[in-house]
Amino acid sequence: xxxxxxxxxxxxxxxxxxxxxxxxxxxxxxxxxxxxxxxxxxxxxxxxxxxxxxxxxxxxxxxxxxxxxxxxxxxxxxxxxxxxxxxxxxxxxxxxxxxxxxxxxxxxxxxxxxxxxxxxxxxxxxxxxxxxxxxxxxxxxxxxxxxxxxxxxxxxxxxxxxxxxxxxxxxxxxxxxxxxxxxxxxxxxxxxxxxxxxxxxxxxxxxxxxxxxxxxxxxxxxxxxxxxxxxxxxxxxxxxxxxxxxxxxxxxxxxxxxxxxxxxxxxxxxxxxxxxxxxxxxxxxxxxxxxxxxxxxxxxxxxxxxxxxxxxxxxxxxxxxxxxxxxxxxxxxxxxxxxxxxxxxxxxxxxxxxxxxxxxxxxxxxx
Numbered sequence: 001x002x003x004x005x006x007x008x009x010x011x012x013x014x015x016x017x018x019x020x021x022x023x024x025x026x027x028x029x030x031x032x033x034x035x036x037x038x039x040x041x042x043x044x045x046x047x048x049x050x051x052x053x054x055x056x057x058x059x060x061x062x063x064x065x066x067x068x069x070x071x072x073x074x075x076x077x078x079x080x081x082x083x084x085x086x087x088x089x090x091x092x093x094x095x096x097x098x099x100x101x102x103x104x105x106x107x108x109x110x111x112x113x114x115x116x117x118x119x120x121x122x123x124x125x126x127x128x129x130x131x132x133x134x135x136x137x138x139x140x141x142x143x144x145x146x147x148x149x150x151x152x153x154x155x156x157x158x159x160x161x162x163x164x165x166x167x168x169x170x171x172x173x174x175x176x177x178x179x180x181x182x183x184x185x186x187x188x189x190x191x192x193x194x195x196x197x198x199x200x201x202x203x204x205x206x207x208x209x210x211x212x213x214x215x216x217x218x219x220x221x222x223x224x225x226x227x228x229x230x231x232x233x234x235x236x237x238x239x240x241x242x243x244x245x246x247x248x249x250x251x252x253x254x255x256x257x258x259x260x261x262x263x264x265x266x267x268x269x270x271x272x273x274x275x276x277x278x279x280x281x282x283x284x285x286x287x288x289x290x291x292x293x294x295x296x297x298x299x300x301x302x303x304x305x306x307x308x309x310x311x312x313x314x315x316x317x318x319x320x321x322x323x324x325x326x327x328x329x330x331x332x333x334x335x336x337x338x339x340x341x342x343x344x345x346x347x348x349x350x351x352x353x354x355x356x357x358x359x360x361x362x363x364x365x366x367x
Contacts, residue, residue: 010038014095014114016046016107018067021266021285023151024054025292026312027101029169030155034099035060037164044093046110053266054285057174065090070106087113100138101155105131112137120162152312171292171312175270183264183271187233190258198231199224199354200276200295201257202269203249204242205284209332209339211245212282212300212350218252220280220347224354225255232257233276235269235286278357280350282342283309291316296357300350302342303328315360317353321345 013034017027024047035043044063045055052064067086070079083106091114098111100121111119121138122145135141142161145154156169184194192198203217221232234257236246243262250259264272270289273279279290279297283304290297291311299311301320305327310318320326326341333340 010041010096010118012093012095013038013041013043013097013099014046014065014090014093014111014116015043015099015101016110017101018046018048018104018107019051019102020048021051021054022288022309024048024051025171025173025285025288026151027155028055028058028172028292029152029166030101030159031055031058031061032168032172033156033159033164033166036166036168037159041096044095046090046107054173057176057267058172059174083109084113086110090114099159101158105134108134108137120158122158147308149307150310150312151308171288173270173289173292175267175274175293179265179267179271182268183275186260186264186268187258187272187275190233192231192233192258194275196231197229197277198233198258198275199228200273200279200290201232201234202236202279202281202284202286203234204236204245205282206237206239206242207331208241208245209330209337210282210284210302210304211342212345213343214245214249215252216345216347216350218249220350220354221249221257222254223347223351224280225257227351228354228358230277233272234259234261235264235272236261237286238262277361278354280354287311296361298350298353298357300342300345302326302339302345303330303332305329315357317357319345319350319353 015031017024042062044065045061046065049066049068052066055061056064087110090110095114095116097118098114098116100107100111103122103124119138120140123135123141124144140162142158201221205211224230225232236242246261269286270293273290273295274293276295279295281287282300287297287299291313297311297316299318301318306318321341323341332338
């Protein structure tokens with residue numbers, strides 16, 4: 001089929017994004033484009049189990065489906081029986097169109113086995129891009145993604161090529177009332193009252209090579225408390241090494257932040273973030289969540305590229321060093337799991353970024 005052929009006469013749509021948390025959230029503008037272009041069709045979204053909170057609760061998505069990640073070293077093919085059983089369940093839902101934002105082997109096969117007459121994906125070239133002939137599983141193919149633009153724009157580009165578009169390209173994250181209530185209770189338990197200005201700091205990532213050095217983060221958070229008059233609320237992911245890193249930072253600080261280390265769901269984390277005057281963190285899913293709920297973000301970037309992954313929207317600041325070797329996309333320098341481009345980032349630059357977003361929103365001024 002020609003790239004620009006418009007897809008019509010669609011009643012049931014399955015969008016697939018089998019990636020990590022932030023990747024799923026970043027797909028929201030493209031999912032909205034599908035919805036607005038096919039308002040009468042049902043829209044289901046298939047994501048990896050554990051990432052469903054990124055899109056659950058959005059009123060214009062009819063159903064969120066999840067599938068477990070492949071178990072064991074054999075991946076998809078080693079779990080073929082279980083995978084076929086899941087594909088049969090998809091087929092029973094009788095989708096007319098599949099939009100595959102993943103373009104992986106697994107998602108391409110799900111699309112084919114769904115029985116949908118229209119299957120949209122990207123053609124990926126080169127070693128490691130899938131099995132031979134995978135492109136034939138799609139009826140509509142777009143070129144490979146453009147790595148010089150933001151990931152949001154790449155997902156939008158995929159659907160725009162087939163006549164689906166939206167003028168509303170913002171991220172969106174649904175926070176249910178119970179998450180709001182829990183967040184208020186968490187904050188109150190640590191002396192943060194409703195309306196108190198606070199900085200939400202999430203200094204960790206499941207990939208520690210994306211994290212700043214502990215001493216620099218501790219100094220910056222202390223200065224945010226002392227010089228900007230902000231209470232700090234620190235969170236972390238639930239993995240033990242993330243909690244350990246957050247505790248190491250706390251141990252270096254002079255001030256005493258409110259802490260919820262690995263204790264919140266993603267919905268509760270969003271409810272905390274949306275009450276903050278600003279968010280400070282690294283390239284991570286919580287960074288994207290903060291942008292989605294409208295909180296000004298100061299994001300620290302090292303080996304990953306801000307041109308692809310910066311917080312989406314206005315009034316955010318990226319703080320990064322200008323180095324010939326970055327962004328490299330590697331897990332640390334020379335396999336060390338430590339990124340020099342982050343280790344050498346000075347606290348003064350980060351504090352200046354924080355002051356900039358506070359000034360532009362006129363929420364707070366240095367004291």
